[in-house]
Amino acid sequence: MTDASKTHYDIIVIGAGIAGISLASYLAADHTVLVVEAEGQPGYHSTGRSAALFSESYGPVAVRALSRASGAFFRQPPKGFSDTALTTPRGFLAVADAEHWQDLQAFGALPEVRAVMRPLSTSEVLVRCPVLRPNRIAGGMIEAGAADIDVHALLQGYLRRLRAAGGRLASGLRVEHIERTASGWIVRSAGQAHSCRVIINAAGAWADDIAAKAGLTPIGLQPKRRTAALVDTPPSISAANWPLVYDCAEHFYFKPDAGNILISPGDETPSEPTDAQPEELDVAIAVDRIMTATTIPISRIRSRWAGLRSFVSDGEPVAGYDPGDDGFFWLAGQGGYGIQTAPALARLAAAMVDHQPVPEDIASFGLVAGQVAPGRLHEPGA
Ligand SMILES: Cc1cc2nc3c(=O)[nH]c(=O)nc-3n(C[C@H](O)[C@H](O)[C@H](O)COP(=O)(O)OP(=O)(O)OC[C@H]3O[C@@H](n4cnc5c(N)ncnc54)[C@H](O)[C@@H]3O)c2cc1C
Structure with missing residues (x-):
């Protein structure tokens, strides 16, 4: 649970699935970060129920680029990330x-x-x-080269990294109300209120509900x-x-x-x-x-x-600031590929949160920010 003495954070991440935890683990290096999770434990929903496959050929264009860009992380995770291998050969x-x-x-x-x-x-x-x-x-x-992913080891690795960087996880707290203020947001859940400058919406299947709570247009998830x-x-x-x-x-x-x-x-x-x-x-x-x-x-x-x-309608993930509010960042719509793309998608999203360009190695797989930007879903005909 949260440290009651601290209620303001630079960034509040809503959702402790693989998306929220992986992104938070990067952001916590340079920002104060709180992850709020409705369930009693991280990874309870989609993340804990996958078939755990890593494939570089499965999924639409941007997914394939993100999966290929994640390959190096799975094959050789950073030192100290996990005591066990993250993948085992499967085909x-x-x-x-x-x-x-x-x-x-x-x-x-x-x-x-x-x-x-x-x-x-x-x-x-x-x-x-x-x-x-x-x-x-x-x-x-x-x-x-396709492989089985040890999803538990992946999630625990990111959680360790989050905590080591000073990030916090508050589980058992369902976000119920979100209010806009001049400088950011107030996020309310079960009698607790936390404020932040930026909200990350990593609420999985609930991502459109979170947008609605913040008064923003859903992406049609x-x-x-x-x-x-x-x-x-x-x-x-x-x-x-x-x-x-x-x-x-x-x-x-x-x-x-x-x-x-x-x-x-x-x-x-x-x-x-x-x-x-x-x-x-x-x-x-x-x-x-x-x-x-x-x-x-x-x-x-x-x-x-x-x-x-x-x-969402084109089957590609959604990562980027909402076109209607530059304090609300989407990380959603990972479909059936959210585990295999997590390493690259988290790094890409962390760069985007800080208004940095697509990391070079990810761009080298052909990924451009517009392929995942939420704005594409609000264009006429989307
Ligand atoms: C059967 C199956 C097989 C799959 N196989 C694969 C595979 O082989 N390879 C692959 O890469 N992917 C696979 N996937 C897809 C993958 O599991 C998902 O893309 C990924 O887990 C999505 O992660 P997430 O963090 O976005 O969502 P989630 O894990 O669902 O996390 C979202 C979190 O947000 C929390 N939340 C929601 N609302 C609130 C709120 N108001 N307040 C606080 N917290 C909230 C939820 O409790 C939840 O924990 C599979 C999925 C399924 C179902």
Whole structure:
């Protein structure tokens, strides 16, 4: 909880998911920073529910640039950031049936995708994942460098960094009211009031609600529920070295996960911002699709969960000051890519908060600030 003696900060970050904590950890080096989190612990919502994949080919243009710009951090985190490796090799295998094979090949021909993925014939796909049914596979694309992310280690690393720089985290405090003052903001929650010069809106699925509380125009964020479940790995199957297998029409994906198999129907059901729960029907659809596409016998669901992936209209993240208020900074709309892009997106956002240009290494991947600026969403036709 907060230090009662201190109520003014340079910056208040709303939301202690990966977005808020990673950005706050950079800002705390030069500013007084308070992170306010509604739940009892950081990472409770989307951040704690992901499939934890790092892929440089997954997602739209700016996402791919941010993921590539994050690669070095994942492969070699700064000294002292984490006692354990942040990633372990997994591989990402996109597969297509006859109907979608041309689309997948066209995607694989994009220059930055071609740099990390290569095409596979049906028989080469089956070498990597022998349980796939050959009659349903026309071909695949493999990204050998894709990896599993240790999301807990990533979040804890940023939290340690935040605290070491003097930043504070107040959990169990839901922001209820936000008032504009001449020099900044007053943020109120459960009888407490804190003031600041700049608000960072890193509230995940709730980001538009936070804007509304501040009297600003929403960006049209749409949270979408995605379901996942863990099923047993049958003793007859050796799954540990499979890549994550992703149906390019996004009807399913699966990957080995600590001795079990993680499955998802790739659902994207529009939702209110909420503590998302899995629907039995979505779990059943996942089981049906996986059993149709593979020979994995599924007889028992070990656990199931759902989380929200929140998107704006163009599917790219949103980072930048609100066009209507230069004291309100957005960091939202990370969709299904908020973990894999976090290292670069946090550094980019930290530079933007301080009115600095896009860091050179991130710009070298082709990322320009306008691709993520919130203003693009208020333009006519957006
Ligand atoms: C099933 C699933 C699979 C995914 N797989 C991947 C993957 O493989 N790779 C990848 O990179 N990404 C993946 N993602 C996406 C990734 O999880 C998200 O993009 C990322 O976690 C978003 O982080 P965030 O910090 O913006 O949101 P969150 O983690 O949701 O954090 C937002 C926080 O804001 C807090 N908050 C909201 N309102 C208030 C308020 N009024 N006051 C105080 N606090 C508030 C919330 O309590 C919450 O803790 C997946 C997501 C799901 C659901």
